[in-house]
Amino acid sequence: MSVPDKSAFPTLNTPAGEIPADSPAWNPQRPSSMPHHRYQPAHDRVDVPLADAEREWPSRRIETAPLWVPVDLRDGNQALPEPMDTARKRRMFDLLCAMGFKEIEVAYPSASQTDFDFVRHLATSGAVAQDVTVSVFTPARPELIDRTIDSVAGLPRVLVHMYTPSAPTWRNVVLGRDRADLKKMILDAAGHLMHRAEQKLAGADVRFEFSPEVFNLTEPDFALDVCNSVTSLWDASPDRPVVINLPATVEISTPNVYADQIEYMHKHLDRRDAVILSVHPHNDRGTGVACAELAVLAGAQRVEGCLFGNGERTGNVDLVTLVLNLYTQGVNPMIDLSDIDAVRQVVEECIRIPVHVRHPYAGDLVHTAFSGTHQDAISKGLVRHAQEAEDLDVPASEAPWKVPYLPIDPADIGRTYEEVIRVNSQSGKGGIAHLLHAGQGLDLPQAMRPDFYRTVQQVTDDTGQELSGEELWKLFHAAYLAPVHDGPYVLDGWTTRQDGVEHEFTATVVSPDARTPVRGIGNGPLAALTNALVQAGVTVDILTYSEHATATGPDAPAAAYAYCRTAGQDVWGAGWDTSILTASVQAVMAAVNRAHGAARD
Numbered sequence: 054m055s056v057p058d059k060s061a062f063p064t065l066n067t068p069a070g071e072i073p074a075d076s077p078a079w080n081p082q083r084p085s086s087m088p089h090h091r092y093q094p095a096h097d098r099v100d101v102p103l104a105d106a107e108r109e110w111p112s113r114r115i116e117t118a119p120l121w122v123p124v125d126l127r128d129g130n131q132a133l134p135e136p137m138d139t140a141r142k143r144r145m146f147d148l149l150c151a152m153g154f155k156e157i158e159v160a161y162p163s164a165s166q167t168d169f170d171f172v173r174h175l176a177t178s179g180a181v182a183q184d185v186t187v188s189v190f191t192p193a194r195p196e197l198i199d200r201t202i203d204s205v206a207g208l209p210r211v212l213v214h215m216y217t218p219s220a221p222t223w224r225n226v227v228l229g230r231d232r233a234d235l236k237k238m239i240l241d242a243a244g245h246l247m248h249r250a251e252q253k254l255a256g257a258d259v260r261f262e263f264s265p266e267v268f269n270l271t272e273p274d275f276a277l278d279v280c281n282s283v284t285s286l287w288d289a290s291p292d293r294p295v296v297i298n299l300p301a302t303v304e305i306s307t308p309n310v311y312a313d314q315i316e317y318m319h320k321h322l323d324r325r326d327a328v329i330l331s332v333h334p335h336n337d338r339g340t341g342v343a344c345a346e347l348a349v350l351a352g353a354q355r356v357e358g359c360l361f362g363n364g365e366r367t368g369n370v371d372l373v374t375l376v377l378n379l380y381t382q383g384v385n386p387m388i389d390l391s392d393i394d395a396v397r398q399v400v401e402e403c404i405r406i407p408v409h410v411r412h413p414y415a416g417d418l419v420h421t422a423f424s425g426t427h428q429d430a431i432s433k434g435l436v437r438h439a440q441e442a443e444d445l446d447v448p449a450s451e452a453p454w455k456v457p458y459l460p461i462d463p464a465d466i467g468r469t470y471e472e473v474i475r476v477n478s479q480s481g482k483g484g485i486a487h488l489l490h491a492g493q494g495l496d497l498p499q500a501m502r503p504d505f506y507r508t509v510q511q512v513t514d515d516t517g518q519e520l521s522g523e524e525l526w527k528l529f530h531a532a533y534l535a536p537v538h539d540g541p542y543v544l545d546g547w548t549t550r551q552d553g554v555e556h557e558f559t560a561t562v563v564s565p566d567a568r569t570p571v572r573g574i575g576n577g578p579l580a581a582l583t584n585a586l587v588q589a590g591v592t593v594d595i596l597t598y599s600e601h602a603t604a605t606g607p608d609a610p611a612a613a614y615a616y617c618r619t620a621g622q623d624v625w626g627a628g629w630d631t632s633i634l635t636a637s638v639q640a641v642m643a644a645v646n647r648a649h650g651a652a653r654d
């Protein structure tokens with residue numbers, strides 16, 4: 054094994070002896086030499102005016118779904134190396150509709166001809182159902198507002214979403230405007246938008262949305278002032294509400310700070326019953342989902358995000374995770390994710406970015422346990438689940454879900470149980486038994502499981518590879534079933550006969566040295582078999598024995614397991630046949646051959 058050259062990491066590990074004086078003895082961490090002093094904490098960058106006594110979100114619960122608004126076709130699209138063309142956009146739009154979204158941001162029509170054309174396509178193709186509102190996005194620039202309005206002509210229900218940056222750095226650096234100047238620019242543009250819509254979209258149901266971009270770094274009094282001025286200008290009313298969308302354009306703080314900011318706005322906005330309070334978290338700190346959830350607790354009624362968290366930089370908040378988080382709290386999420394892989398496939402094909410294997414709910418590996426104790430718990434949990442469903446007299450798909458380590462029933466989102474347990478060197482006997490049960494209907498006796506586990510471990514340790522269910526079955530077959538035909542003692546043409554309580558077993562025992570006709574009597578066929586084997590020089594005690602059908606129906610094979618003491622060893626053998634008697638004889642003979650074969654080797 055090669056050891057890394059430490060000089061390749063010159064900044065790692067500051068010199069010994071620099072443990073901060075206030076560090077407890079149990080914590081030997083040393084200061085990193087990274088320049089953390091360059092960054093300011095959120096509380097030095099923006100005021101959060103919510104008084105402690107005002108704060109209610111920590112004790113609230115989410116009991117209904119907010120209005121989910123996918124922005125995949127705008128915010129998600131503008132972050133793609135290859136933005137979607139009309140065909141891909143249409144595919145995504147149809148998917149979003151099929152999932153149940155009713156308000157969908159479809160484009161930044163003034164950004165490109167492609168975006169403009171897509172909105173025209175929606176307006177002219179009949180793709181938009183009666184109950185779906187199309188949203189389009191525009192900056193506060195008159196000529197771009199005009200282009201945006203032109204794009205939606207003919208659509209019956211439209212939300213026009215206007216944004217301007219409002220945080221100090223953006224005001225100063227990007228726009229070169231002070232607060233008063235920016236407010237004027239916003240109100241001028243909002244007025245222009247309203248009048249243009251009145252002129253050009255007469256007869257359509259047109260509503261407006263305003264976003265103070267980078268709301269989370271904007272002084273709360275300024276954000277409130279601008280939002281209230283806009284809702285007043287647009288004359289927001291309960292029957293024609295305005296959407297006020299408060300984006301965490303770039304995440305800057307722990308989610309509780311965003312929640313405080315949202316609760317402050319929720320409690321202080323004018324015309325509250327005429328405002329739909331919306332949030333639009335990004336995921337720069339990896340806490341977009343937490344921000345959205347706490348924001349809903351804090352009063353948000355609407356959440357903008359993208360499927361699987363596509364979007365600028367680290368992405369928009371992931372709507373799939375949010376929806377299923379709600380679902381797993383027992384709340385109807387109002388969105389259909391019952392075939393998550395189909396959704397994932399369309400999204401991956403449209404945006405050309407794969408979903409990570411560990412992505413919540415949707416990743417290839419998220420319902421899979423490789424580790425032994427998890428597998429054991431899941432396997433027991435699934436058995437208990439089936440039992441509870443039977444006790445409650447409901448289908449398993451309706452019974453309350455309490456399986457350890459699985460926050461959601463994979464079947465609810467179209468996944469199968471096959472992927473739940475996979476076997477490698479980290480796995481244990483429970484998981485191995487589970488796979489054999491799932492694949493072949495085998496119900497391995499508890500006492501046999503450690504025996505097979507050792508065989509499997511040897512293979513997985515040697516190869517470092519995963520074993521599929523089929524490979525496990527082959528291994529089981531080779532270890533316990535095949536020896537019936539492949540060992541020092543093979544039965545040729547055996548028969549049994551029963552006379553009252555007495556059973557007779559006759560056969561010819563073929564060994565490398567001889568063919569020995571044998572006959573034994575016993576109180577059962579296996580007792581008769583072991584008595585017969587004595588005549589061929591084989592002494593065998595059956596220590597435990599069990600059998601079961603592997604499926605329902607007359608043609609289903611039976612499995613039999615025999616633990617036998619013979620040739621000075623205690624060994625397991627198994628049998629597999631449509632006749633239980635044949636399977637049981639095979640199990641004993643397999644054990645005999647495993648022991649005597651090993652004794653000869």
Ligand SMILES: CC(=O)SCCNC(=O)CCNC(=O)[C@H](O)C(C)(C)COP(=O)(O)OP(=O)(O)OC[C@H]1O[C@@H](n2cnc3c(N)ncnc32)[C@H](O)[C@@H]1OP(=O)(O)O
Pocket residue numbers: 128131161163164165191192193194197216217218227228266302365
């Ligand atoms: C957080 C977000 O997601 S916001 C949305 C971001 N999305 C996009 O930018 C994708 C689409 N954008 C584009 O196609 C282009 O940027 C366009 C068509 C909108 C504008 O293009 P251009 O006119 O070439 O301007 P450019 O992009 O270089 O610069 C932006 C200009 O708009 C100004 N601006 C930026 N945002 C806004 C806004 N919301 N309202 C008004 N003006 C704005 C900037 O100050 C800058 O003005 P300046 O030229 O006077 O310095």
Ligand SMILES: CC(C)C(=O)C(=O)O
Pocket residue numbers: 128216264265266267298300301302303333335
């Ligand atoms: C809603 C808008 C302005 C946005 O995309 C953002 O702030 O991230």
